[in-house]
Amino acid sequence: xxxxxxxxxxxxxxxxxxxxxxxxxxxxxxxxxxxxxxxxxxxxxxxxxxxxxxxxxxxxxxxxxxxxxxxxxxxxxxxxxxxxxxxxxxxxxxxxxxxxxxxxxxxxxxxxxxxxxxxxxxxxxxxxxxxxxxxxxxxxxxxxxxxxxxxxxxxxxxxxxxxxxxxxxxxxxxxxxxxxxxxxxxxxxxxxxxxxxxxxxxxxxxxxxxxxxxxxxxxxxxxxxxxxxxxxxxxxxxxxxxxxxxxxxxxxxxxxxxxxxxxxxxxxxxxxxxxxxxxxxxxxxxxxxxxxxxxxxxxxxxxxxxxxxxxxxxxxxxxxxxx
Amino acid sequence: xxxxxxxxxxxxxxxxxxxxxxxxxxxxxxxxxxxxxxxxxxxxxxxxxxxxxxxxxxxxxxxxxxxxxxxxxxxxxxxxxxxxxxxxxxxxxxxxxxxxxxxxxxxxxxxxxxxxxxxxxxxxxxxxxxxxxxxxxxxxxxxxxxxxxxxxxxxxxxxxxxxxxxxxxxxxxxxxxxxxxxxxxxxxxxxxxxxxxxxxxxxxxxxxxxxxxxxxxxxxxxxxxxx
Numbered sequence: 001x002x003x004x005x006x007x008x009x010x011x012x013x014x015x016x017x018x019x020x021x022x023x024x025x026x027x028x029x030x031x032x033x034x035x036x037x038x039x040x041x042x043x044x045x046x047x048x049x050x051x052x053x054x055x056x057x058x059x060x061x062x063x064x065x066x067x068x069x070x071x072x073x074x075x076x077x078x079x080x081x082x083x084x085x086x087x088x089x090x091x092x093x094x095x096x097x098x099x100x101x102x103x104x105x106x107x108x109x110x111x112x113x114x115x116x117x118x119x120x121x122x123x124x125x126x127x128x129x130x131x132x133x134x135x136x137x138x139x140x141x142x143x144x145x146x147x148x149x150x151x152x153x154x155x156x157x158x159x160x161x162x163x164x165x166x167x168x169x170x171x172x173x174x175x176x177x178x179x180x181x182x183x184x185x186x187x188x189x190x191x192x193x194x195x196x197x198x199x200x201x202x203x204x205x206x207x208x209x210x211x212x213x214x215x216x217x218x219x220x221x222x223x224x225x226x227x228x229x230x231x232x233x234x235x236x237x238x239x240x241x242x243x244x245x246x247x248x249x250x251x252x253x254x255x256x257x258x259x260x261x262x263x264x265x266x267x268x269x270x271x272x273x274x275x276x277x278x279x280x281x282x283x284x285x286x287x288x289x290x291x292x293x294x295x296x297x298x299x300x301x302x303x304x305x306x307x308x309x310x311x312x313x314x315x316x317x318x319x320x321x322x323x
Numbered sequence: 324x325x326x327x328x329x330x331x332x333x334x335x336x337x338x339x340x341x342x343x344x345x346x347x348x349x350x351x352x353x354x355x356x357x358x359x360x361x362x363x364x365x366x367x368x369x370x371x372x373x374x375x376x377x378x379x380x381x382x383x384x385x386x387x388x389x390x391x392x393x394x395x396x397x398x399x400x401x402x403x404x405x406x407x408x409x410x411x412x413x414x415x416x417x418x419x420x421x422x423x424x425x426x427x428x429x430x431x432x433x434x435x436x437x438x439x440x441x442x443x444x445x446x447x448x449x450x451x452x453x454x455x456x457x458x459x460x461x462x463x464x465x466x467x468x469x470x471x472x473x474x475x476x477x478x479x480x481x482x483x484x485x486x487x488x489x490x491x492x493x494x495x496x497x498x499x500x501x502x503x504x505x506x507x508x509x510x511x512x513x514x515x516x517x518x519x520x521x522x523x524x525x526x527x528x529x530x531x532x533x534x535x536x537x538x539x540x541x542x543x544x545x546x547x548x549x550x
Contacts, residue, residue: 003396004387004403025431122531229412232372233473234402235397235429323374 029133037246055255058208062201087148115149198229212309324512330380340366342536353507356516358533364516405474409486413458420454444476466493
């Protein structure tokens with residue numbers, strides 16, 4: 001509605017559109033501005049390429065490091081049998097009591113599985129592996145206790161430790177043991193690596209943010225005359241800045257996609273080399289690439305960067321241009 | 324329609340562009356604003372389109388005090404005032420159609436509705452056949468008429484022109500003035516700033532003369548005044 005002429009139906013309100021028409025018009029306007037800004041990018045291909053490349057490379061490094069951490073975590077997870085808690089049972093425990101204890105433990109929500117190694121089996125194994133086979137034959141009584149190997153459901157060292165403390169108090173349990181110091185060290189290292197990834201990511205992405213802001217600033221300066229004319233014929237700041245925000249979004253989309261492609265190519269490159277190594281080690285390690293969800297995050301972060309970068313530029317510069 | 328009440332505009336450094344200027348332009352009236360360059364014509368127009376704010380005094384459009392208009396309302400005020408510039412200020416990399424359509428796009432028009440209005444405006448200035456051209460291919464007079472079409476496409480009740488014939492030869496200038504007359508006859512209030520005294524005198528409309536920021540004459544300008 002006009003501010004000056006109360007009777008004057010201004011602009012599109014003159015046709016008195018209903019809500020649906022208004023909505024459609026709004027969507028249409030946005031769509032048109034989005035496509036126009038895509039065309040604008042095409043008009044200055046060099047700056048677009050540079051900006052997209054900066055954003056893409058800035059996102060590639062953190063993404064690669066993230067994948068590295070993820071794959072190492074996957075490897076370390078395959079060592080989770082080291083989280084086994086060994087319960088050495090009292091010597092006089094009968095097999096019925098052991099069976100009861102096993103059932104009891106299996107009912108515990110924190111316990112994944114329970115495996116019994118009885119005295120005899122342990123002795124046989126020990127004879128085979130220790131090399132004391134001959135000497136052990138002289139023992140008239142099996143000195144080894146029955147052992148329950150408990151695999152906890154948790155995979156944090158601290159939680160496993162707590163579970164061990166609890167199991168220690170069970171009846172018939174002589175001693176509970178959990179060797180986790182090296183796992184704790186690994187977890188600490190992984191944590192350190194992860195923090196480093198975050199720091200590097202933040203630094204690189206801030207740089208990318210500045211580059212995007214600068215590109216948008218140049219594009220605003222380039223269109224100074226056009227912006228003045230638009231202001232003179234009654235365009236609001238919101239209307240004028242929208243195409244620039246869309247430009248930021250497009251830069252984000254392309255930058256994010258570039259990072260994704262670079263990472264995928266790198267993984268494809270490494271895959272055969274890793275396959276050879278894992279074959280030699282007879283491991284079933286598979287190099288994990290980005291999941292759908294991670295791809296989504298990558299794109300979301302890239303687009304947000306584009307949007308925030310352009311918003312910073314737009315906020316300070318569009319207002320400053322006055323006819 | 325338009326009223327100035329003791330309006331002054333000074334700039335930092337002590338330069339006074341307008342000094343207690345008062346006048347009123349009635350609804351449907353056409354008037355000229357004249358004076359040497361630097362007399363304050365452009366400043367006066369800038370106060371109406373809110374490019375500048377007065378240092379003292381008040382400007383009213385249709386009885387609404389522009390002092391009370393907040394910065395974020397300025398775009399909406401400008402939609403009610405059609406503005407024409409000496410250098411026509413067209414977007415050079417957009418077609419004539421797109422240039423004229425700009426105020427409509429800003430207001431959210433789309434499709435056939437918009438095209439109909441753009442064609443009507445271009446028809447009024449006699450440039451319907453140039454809709455697809457780029458402004459660079461137009462002559463000075465044609466470009467100015469595109470500027471007029473852009474100013475009138477959303478049918479503003481008030482039309483301001485700042486030296487619209489400044490770059491044109493006398494015949495083209497007369498054509499442009501005829502276009503303004505035609506809009507005035509359709510009920511639009513028109514204020515044209517111009518220093519082309521001979522042309523103004525022949526047109527026989529109310530003429531306000533500014534000198535050193537003061538209004539020194541308000542009324543019909545006679546042929547002999549311009550000599």
